[in-house]
Every structure is written in structure tokens, then in C-alpha cells.
Amino acid sequence: MNIYKKIGLRFKELREKTGMSQDVLARKMKLPRPAISQIESGARKIATDELLMFSQIFHIPVDDLLNPGKEPEVRLHEWKKEKGTKPRMRISVPQKNLKKFKEVLLYILNKVGSKPNIGETVIYKLLYFIDFDFYEKYEEQLIGATYMKNQYGPTPIEFDKIVEQMIKKEEIEKVKSDYFNYPQTKYLPRNKPDLTKFKANEIEVIDDVLNRLSEMNASQISDYSHGDVPWLTTSEGEVIEYESVFYRTPPYSVRSYAEENG
DNA sequence: ACAAAGTGCTCTGATCTACC
């Protein structure tokens, strides 16, 4: 039996256990329905991006899909129970750390907030890359904010509430302005961040993100974020899951897997 | 004259559409 047939049988087994039809799976994977039938029978080879998509839909590491001897780790009962919602993540979801959110925001604003290109949209993306880069590198939360996929890129859903609090406490100031004829919302810090609240590796990741991305304008950083695997594997309006950073590809990946293995 | 690069044709395999 060739490898594609083995993978196909595994796909079929997992799909049937979840009670999902080929049609539903095909729509999730944005493929024609017969493609699912052919993949399952081994008549069609599966592309890398399709493999990643499948691993995301069923929350199974790619390794498990490619290893025929291994029992797949899938939360079938949860899938059936919560129709239309995703099963829980394999690795625990980082808990939100609101204080950390404030400190990171103050740190960003103090460092790059005065640059003309740094408006609200760019800040969203900087927070996203800080959170996801840190999670990829250390498998731990930094802020642990919840990012939704919307038209313009990842958006932290806690942002408005936290910013509102910070404005009330006069920790930051909201300024409406224009950037090349586009309306821009800027935030200016009135406090300094408490650096004792940060670990060295947290500062390192934040600085790295700011060095790499803080020169970009809103549309550049949005375009850039649209090539990241966590973004690509999430449907519009859904929460972008942290676990997907482990399937990142260059230039987005920040973790050196080769070093760890050898 | 010869080698390297470019062009176009054919074949093969992968994928999709349409149908059962």
C-alpha cells in the first residue's frame, strides 16, 4: 500500500468518526467534493497546504497524520457535542493576562508609538506577532490575547476594553489624525512601562517584532500578516488559534526546530 | 563549427467536471 493510500484511509477514518460528510469537509478545505473521495482512496496526492488544513480542522498534528502506526489524538466527542464550533485545543489556551497587555502596549507606544505609521491597525498586528512569535518560541503565553480574523488582519478582541480603561486612568491618550489622507487612530503613552514586569526573553521577542515590522504601514503589515499560517488556516470571523504557529513556514517562523532536533 | 540558450511540440500525469 502506498503512502497516499495510507494517509487517505486515515483521513477517511477520522472524517467518519466525526460524522462529517465529504461534502462538508470539502467546503471547509475549499476543494471540490470528489477531491476528498480521491484523497481518501489514494487516487489523488494531497498537497502540503491541504495536509496543514486537514490537521487544523481536526486538531491533529501533521506528524500523527503521516504516522500510520500512531493512534490519532482527536477530541471526537467534543466535535459532535459542540456542532459548528471547534474542539478544544490540544495545548492549553493561554489565559488572558490583562496587566501584561497594558504593559506591552505601553512598551510599544513608548518605543514606536510616535512614528507616523504606527496607528491602531499596525498596533493590532504588532501585538499579534508578539503573542504568536512568543508562543511559537517558548510554548508559553506572553499576553495571551484572543485574536479574531477580520478583513484587515488579526484583531485582538480585548483591545477596545483595555484601551478604554487605560484612557480613563490617563495612562494613554487617543489621538485622531490622518496618515497620507487616510484617517488614523494613534495612541500616545502618558506613562512608562514597568520593565520589572517583563522577563528577558519577552523583551527580546517584543524588540525583535518591533525591529522587523514597526517600519511598515497599515496596509503593508496587513498584507504581511495574511501570509502567516495561523491566519491562512482560520476562517473569517473566527478566533486564530495559538497552536497553529507550530505549522508556520519561513519567513514567519521564529523557532529554530533544527537546533532542537540535532 | 560548436556550445549554449530559446522555442515549440508532444506526451504524461494530476486534477476537475459531470454524471451515475
Next chain:
DNA sequence: GGTAGATCAGAGCACTTTGT
């Protein structure tokens, strides 16, 4: 859910053109 036939893309090859 399965599959025959149509369609398309890419690889391989022969032939032509260009440069030395």
C-alpha cells in the same frame, strides 16, 4: 460516495537561433 472523460500544467525532447 465513486468514477469516466475532459482539461490543464509540466517535463522531455527536437529543432532553431545566437554568440564565440
